[in-house]
Amino acid sequence: MKVSFPLGAACAAMLAVAGIGLSAPAQAASGMVRLSVVKGGWFVGASGGSGVLRFRGRSYPLSIGGLSAGLVFGASQTDLVGRVSNIRRPSDVAGVYSGAGAGAAVGVGAGAIVLQNSKGAVLQLQGRQVGLMANADLSGLQISLR
Template sequence: MRKLLGTIVAVLIGVAGLGASAHADDGRIALTIFKGGWVIGGSGGSGTLVFKGRRYPLSIGGLSYGLVFGGSKADLVGRVSNIRSPRDVAGVYGAAGAGAAIGVGARAILLRNEKGAVLELSGRQVGLIADLDLSGLAIGLQ
């Protein structure tokens, strides 16, 4: 009987916890990223997060290592998901990727940070760059 009562209490606590947990939301994001380098590359830029009708300015910085040659500018827009507050967007996003741009090219990327925020971005990249690298992108709220 005690075991049954304990199981019922555990189930009720679990169900109550599901109702009380914060619901993750989505937002819109726009980023401008400048990237350049020779073997070791760097990136920087800025952006804007729109979450629940408010705009939040973002800063961007990062490093990459591998085959990096040249420089480019990428203007990306998209969706950020699995966030509960604007602070969830801030963090480090890691990626392994390959790409090239001569003049104007398309770019699409999917990233996740340590808080679980997911960025789905697409846009255009302008410049002369070839890359096959591991990179980290840090996004911060200003």
């Protein structure tokens, strides 16, 4: 039995496309993050805390620390929830994040921040800030897996 050239070429092309689909790298995914951060400072601030990453049905404990510079005054505790995107594995969340954020609290206030690390992971967080704190700063946040 003889196979015609166009039919053979079409079969070869289909096999090549199927092979490319099987060997494609894992697509970036997203997860949910919950952080509790204590922050204090006078022009230069420091922060520390803990959190949890929920990714692909599992929970991963996180440690948080960081420094910020700019207009920082007071002390506060902030509980943040949000999404981390552009990660392929839990360890992609670890690293130093930078970005711009703003918040204010006298008693209870609100805060929102978007940060990105060198691996491309992006945190989009929002939450409650409790304490006496005013800040409009560039933040550097270190997150590590525990």
